[in-house]
Amino acid sequence: MRQAPACPRESDVLDLVWIDQWPARADAELRAHVARCPVCADLAVVSAAVADLGEAAVADASVPDASVVWYRAQVQARRDLARRAARPLLAMQVAAALIAVVSLAIAWRWGGNWIVDRWAARPALTLSMPSPPAWSNWIAFAVSPGLAWTLVATLALALTILAAFYIAQIADRTTEPPTGRFGR
């Protein structure tokens, strides 16, 4: 950017403008300088005009009372807090619905067949004491893919419910009026 022309007398002009004494209390030498210095001439005209305008405008300005602005800010803050609190809840509800649908699909696709097979192959009720199953049967049961997927789906649902409660609790805490250092 090109260097702006400057004049060492600018501050003398501004000092008088600030106390509303330009050009009344300017000495003849300063007035003569301003008459021939374009930088100071512009400064004197513009600063005095804007300063006068500013003074009049501030005197005529009509602003609401501080308590009105404070009250509106409080209402706005509560509204923002509520909006922010509702945001994770909404996200969580959408996520929970998606996870529930996926979990049910997984359970139905892989777990459903396994449950039907198991039900069909259940041992008949007998009065005699059954012999304990062999270790190999327990291992086969544990590693069957149907059971694994059912467990995964159940676990996902449980985690979703827990997370939903946790986020809801955070949201509740956020919407409660804080009692911080500046709280009233």
Place this chain on the structure above:
Amino acid sequence: MSTRNAAIADAETIALRSAEAEVAFRMDEDAFRGFYDRTARILWVYLRRLTGDRHLADDLLQEAYYRFLRADPSLENESHRRRYLFQIATNLVRDGARASLRRPVFVSHDDDLPSGAETAADEALDRGLAVNQALARLGRRERALLWLAYAQGASHKEIAAIVGVKAASVKSLLYRARRRLASLLQTKQKERRP
């Protein structure tokens, strides 16, 4: 009543009704009242000057104080707080321009001033009108620079922080804005005295 048991649509209403106590801001009400009384008029005039719309200035005044109360920067003294408040206000006006608000921003209505020089009661009012009209023809940044420098007496450093320009650029930007306003005022003067 807990929000977890409520529909999301009701969350806002519940929070508004249940939060009887005031929300904590970075200032208490008494401190705010003092700060507001010292700054509100000059801030409103500044906003009015930048937007050219008194109703928009009213809205932006409320929003500026709200954002000021919600923010938590480390502000050491009154001067810093003032600067920060004006920075928020300047950004609000700038954001309004970017987002092309429904209402036209930066168009000077000057609805509180007489429309013609012939209605001015005296020379001072006439001159005020000319300055108003000339200022309205400047760009928003030029207006902000001139207003901050000469109506509020802000330093170049403060102006730089508020307007969002480099401190080193303020002098030359201010010079150019001054030059432009001076030439507009001269033209106005010539028009008045043919």
